[in-house]
Structure formats: structure tokens, C-alpha cells
Amino acid sequence: MLTTLAIANYRSLRELILPLGQINVVTGANGSGKSSLYRALRLLAESAQGRMVASLAQEGGFASTLWAGPETISRGMLRGEVPIQGTVRKDVIALKLGFAADDFGYAIDLGLPEPDSTSMFGSDPHIKRECIWAGPVLREAALLADRDRSLCKVRAGREWQVLSRHVPNYDSLFSHCADPLRAPEVLALRERMRAWRFYDHLRSDAQAPARQAQIGTYTPVLAHDGADLAAALQTIRELGRGDELDAAIDDAFAGSRVDIVVEHGRFSLQMWQSGLLRPLSAAELSDGTLRYLLLAAALLSPRPPELLVLNEPETSLHPDLLPALARLISAAAQHSQVIVVSHAARLVTALSRVREAQILQLEKEFGATQLRDQTPLERPAWQWPSR
Incomplete structure (x- = not known):
């Protein structure tokens, strides 16, 4: 770590x-240096x-x-x-x-x-x-x-x-x-x-590859743009984390489930939602719903990395989904060190309640980014190599 x-x-x-630490939440006002x-x-x-x-x-x-x-x-x-x-x-x-x-x-x-x-x-x-x-x-x-x-x-x-x-x-x-x-x-x-592993370009727009059927192979690691979402979700099921996936989906969308359909080797997903008589295809899902499924596939990877970094994962998500996302991140931290860069107050608050999490609040003074309330004596020991 x-x-x-x-x-x-x-x-x-x-x-x-x-x-x-194990979970690190980097937050701060716009322009405070989070993206840098x-x-x-x-x-x-x-x-x-x-x-x-x-x-x-x-x-x-x-x-x-x-x-x-x-x-x-x-x-x-x-x-x-x-x-x-x-x-x-x-x-x-x-x-x-x-x-x-x-x-x-x-x-x-x-x-x-x-x-x-x-x-x-x-x-x-x-x-x-x-x-x-x-x-x-x-x-x-x-x-x-x-x-x-x-x-x-x-x-x-x-x-x-x-x-x-x-x-x-x-x-x-x-x-x-x-x-x-x-x-x-x-x-x-x-x-x-x-x-x-870094995720900051998971696409959920109308032309997102995840909305289209894709040739499927075992996919323990979700692609950076989420194109192989259906294959990644099926890999999670077949490699033993299907119960966690079902629980994460039900946590965010009560009474819902996701099925993977294969036609001529092409994988696509369907989502059953409470009260509907037919499943919704990936093309019909809202941006927020699809993005949550993409994040679930990334965080429940059967091949977890040592370090997983998420940049503004709250994008397109309704605020009511952020507590469920925080629980997914907490579960992922059992296998990986996680860094989350976010300005969503509700997500930051939910993660602050996790015992392993620390909040890193950035701010600027005279144009320079610094960690709020960190004095020089509180900095971790560090020595740069000399030239």
C-alpha cells in the first residue's frame, strides 16, 4: 500500500x-487542484x-x-x-x-x-x-x-x-x-x-460502446471506457462474485436485476426493473443507471488491482445513488487501495463514515494547492533525490 x-x-x-491510507477521498472547491x-x-x-x-x-x-x-x-x-x-x-x-x-x-x-x-x-x-x-x-x-x-x-x-x-x-x-x-x-x-487502474472516461452517453452488443471474452478487468461492460459483468458472475454484484444492483435500484444475453457471440445486457413487464436494453438505460453499472463492474473486478483510482465517479449519478456507490467503494477497499477524487458532498460524507477512509481536503493559498490544516511538521517524512 x-x-x-x-x-x-x-x-x-x-x-x-x-x-x-486504505481509502483516500480527495476533495475541495473547484480549482483547488484535485484534477492536477x-x-x-x-x-x-x-x-x-x-x-x-x-x-x-x-x-x-x-x-x-x-x-x-x-x-x-x-x-x-x-x-x-x-x-x-x-x-x-x-x-x-x-x-x-x-x-x-x-x-x-x-x-x-x-x-x-x-x-x-x-x-x-x-x-x-x-x-x-x-x-x-x-x-x-x-x-x-x-x-x-x-x-x-x-x-x-x-x-x-x-x-x-x-x-x-x-x-x-x-x-x-x-x-x-x-x-x-x-x-x-x-x-x-x-x-x-x-x-x-484508473477510471475517468467511463462513457454513458447515447453513443457509448457499453450500449452496443460486443464480442465477449472473459473480462476480469473493465476497459477504460467501459466498452466491454456486458462481458465484464458476466465474468464477475462466473468467477464467483455474482452475489456481490446482485446485492450492489439491488442496493441502488431496489428490486432490479441485470441479465446478460448472448447472440452470435455478442454480449449485451438487459436490466429488469420493478413494475416493468419487459427488461430494458443497455440503449434504453439512463446515463446514471449505466454509469452505476460501469462503476460496479470496475469495483467488483475479479482481478482487483493494488491501487484503484476513480476521478469524479459521481458524474451523471443521482445524489440518491451516492451512498450505494460509497458502499461499493468500501467493499472494493477490502482488496485494493482506493483513491477517489470527488467534489460531491454526499459521496464524501458517506465515505467519511467508513473506518478506513481519510478525507484529504485541498485548498489554494496564493495559487498553490495545499492540504487543509497540514502544517510542515505534520507532513509525512519525504526526501527528494538531489541532482
Whole structure:
């Protein structure tokens, strides 16, 4: 389980160090930094896929994702005696992301490339430093893998073994140093991060793939857009969680049930509702009903991930469905660590009653996102690797 999430100089997250538990509910006003925190988590996962630099490009490029405020905020700025303004920069430009768990920690530091008139990719960020360490806090003695620009080395007993001297500055060490014999920790952490699951584009609009019949195969993991919903629900039934699925549907829609129909290998769903003489097809379901079924398929997965992240799952749901969704999330937390990003007060309130849940209330001060009521002494222990 992740115990700490650390982000520095990413959008409004000037430096945010969060404690994490079994269920984490990230909430706050519009513009408080919830979406930035979610994107930062996705960027961390992209590093294990080798797509971090490409993902930054999709967000508008490295420069547009950096903290836009001043490097330091003086006491005069805090008291309102002088306007917020920039000063002479002292530190290097760096976007830093990291996390710690009980067994492993990981951090990555991206910066500006060296001027190069021979390349047209002068705006791409370069990975300056990457570290994997044992335990929850970075210490020199705990380092297991260390990438310093193009040099990647791993711990071999009390010595260091160089794995590569030519790691491309745009590639993570996960792409070049995950050797099962010489660097098993790198490989293990890469596979764990690749198994993290994110849901923020579950479609329930009129043209949503989930409303159409689809070729069905065993589907223990729902697709990111929910296209294979019918096959995922049938997989949940056949792999032993059918009773939980039926209970979740009845909890949200009393007296209702879902059946899966197969015609010529194509799976589709039908929903029986109390008082109706025929079932409703997926095309007839409301956006909120379909979205709840999509979330149930994601949360009741027969192959639960170590980390499951939901971004605004309340979208399209009637407020009366949010307590049932909270119970689904609580059940999923028995098998996965869960992070929920939400601004729905009723969902946040329902989850706050769950013993394992902690509410992370974000707010902004002088443009920088911070955790409400967190003092510097209350931050989790964290150390960034130096360049």
C-alpha cells in the first residue's frame, strides 16, 4: 500500500506531500487542484509504461505543466504588503513526482534539456534523476536503483553494478533497466505500477460502446471506457462474485436485476426493473443507471488491482445513488487501495463514515494547492533525490 504521495512544481502543486491510507477521498472547491493531483498520479503510472514525456506533451508541453507562481513567497507577500512577483531564480527548474510504500519508494525528477542546435526536440523535458529505494524514506543506504541522467546503476550487495551508460534522456529506467536477474526490484516495481487502474472516461452517453452488443471474452478487468461492460459483468458472475454484484444492483435500484444475453457471440445486457413487464436494453438505460453499472463492474473486478483510482465517479449519478456507490467503494477497499477524487458532498460524507477512509481536503493559498490544516511538521517524512 502506498503511504505517501509527493508532487512538486506540477501545475498548482508547488509542493504537496500527502499521507495515504486504505481509502483516500480527495476533495475541495473547484480549482483547488484535485484534477492536477489526479493527473500527477497518472503521470507516475505513465513512467512505468514509458509514456511520461508523451503524456506531458499531450497536456500542452513541459513548460505549460510547470508551477506558474514565484519560486519563493516572501513574508511581505504573505502579509499582502508587496504584490506577488517573481525574483531571481536560485533553484533549477524541476518537475518532481514520487511515492513511498512500506517496501519500495520511487521518485523521478524532470528538467529542461541542455541547449542543442542539432535537435528539433528542444522543448522535451529530460529525466535528470530517478531513484528506487527500500522502505518508506529515501536514504543513501536504502537505494536499490539509481539513474543519474544517462547512467543507470543498481545495488549488487554492497557494490553498485552499472546496467547502462546510455539511457535516453526521454526514457524512464523502467524501459531500460528492468532486468529480472540484475535488477529484479526495478522489474517488480514496474509491473506493480503498470497494474494500477484508473477510471475517468467511463462513457454513458447515447453513443457509448457499453450500449452496443460486443464480442465477449472473459473480462476480469473493465476497459477504460467501459466498452466491454456486458462481458465484464458476466465474468464477475462466473468467477464467483455474482452475489456481490446482485446485492450492489439491488442496493441502488431496489428490486432490479441485470441479465446478460448472448447472440452470435455478442454480449449485451438487459436490466429488469420493478413494475416493468419487459427488461430494458443497455440503449434504453439512463446515463446514471449505466454509469452505476460501469462503476460496479470496475469495483467488483475479479482481478482487483493494488491501487484503484476513480476521478469524479459521481458524474451523471443521482445524489440518491451516492451512498450505494460509497458502499461499493468500501467493499472494493477490502482488496485494493482506493483513491477517489470527488467534489460531491454526499459521496464524501458517506465515505467519511467508513473506518478506513481519510478525507484529504485541498485548498489554494496564493495559487498553490495545499492540504487543509497540514502544517510542515505534520507532513509525512519525504526526501527528494538531489541532482
